[in-house]
Amino acid sequence: MLLVISYDVNTTEPAGEKRLRKVARFCEKYGVRVQNSVFELEVDPAMEAAVHCGLEKLIDKRKDSVRFYRLGSNWNNKVESIGRKQMISFGKDLIL
Amino acid sequence: MLLVISYDVNTTEPAGEKRLRKVARFCEKYGVRVQNSVFELEVDPAMEAAVHCGLEKLIDKRKDSVRFYRLGSNWNNKVESIGRKQMISFGKDLIL
Numbered sequence: 001m002l003l004v005i006s007y008d009v010n011t012t013e014p015a016g017e018k019r020l021r022k023v024a025r026f027c028e029k030y031g032v033r034v035q036n037s038v039f040e041l042e043v044d045p046a047m048e049a050a051v052h053c054g055l056e057k058l059i060d061k062r063k064d065s066v067r068f069y070r071l072g073s074n075w076n077n078k079v080e081s082i083g084r085k086q087m088i089s090f091g092k093d094l095i096l
Numbered sequence: 097m098l099l100v101i102s103y104d105v106n107t108t109e110p111a112g113e114k115r116l117r118k119v120a121r122f123c124e125k126y127g128v129r130v131q132n133s134v135f136e137l138e139v140d141p142a143m144e145a146a147v148h149c150g151l152e153k154l155i156d157k158r159k160d161s162v163r164f165y166r167l168g169s170n171w172n173n174k175v176e177s178i179g180r181k182q183m184i185s186f187g188k189d190l191i192l
Contacts, residue, residue: 004100006102006134036104038134052176055178059178061179062179064179065181067131067177068178069165071167072174078166078168079164080164080166082164083156083160083162084158
């Protein structure tokens with residue numbers, strides 16, 4: 001299943017910069033960065049739960065925001081991109 | 097249908113700052129800002145085409161990136177949020 005994660009981490013304080021780096025590094029372990037604050041992850045339910053739980057621990061819930069969009073398994077025609085492209089490969093699939 | 101739009105506008109030059117403002121203002125006309133660079137829009141196919149076309153004209157395709165995620169009509173259980181919440185209302189629906 002394709003899971004899209006977007007985040008806003010409040011970086012007005014140094015601690016925010018640190019959280020931002022941690023969130024980015026965490027997401028990089030599971031998926032592909034498609035924009036500065038957007039990742040696309042190919043996940044199964046167990047991995048989705050792990051990602052959710054991990055991010056919940058990393059952010060400051062009063063200041064930061066993470067959104068999850070479940071695109072399902074047949075997501076090829078649900079994702080589109082214009083402008084500068086980043087090649088993303090999940091197995092044989094390719095979103096351009 | 098719920099359409100999620102995320103964008104990265106390259107703001108290393110002043111022209112980029114201008115494009116960023118234009119893109120944000122454009123998206124605000126059609127949907128709800130849920131994060132700094134993420135909007136959620138309730139669209140029909142005609143509106144989706146208009147949004148796509150409008151954004152294509154506003155961005156610099158060599159420098160900026162816009163991604164579209166089509167969540168379909170039954171999107172309530174496909175969207176989740178943790179942390180700082182922004183209330184979003186489409187008709188009777190409410191994503192928290």
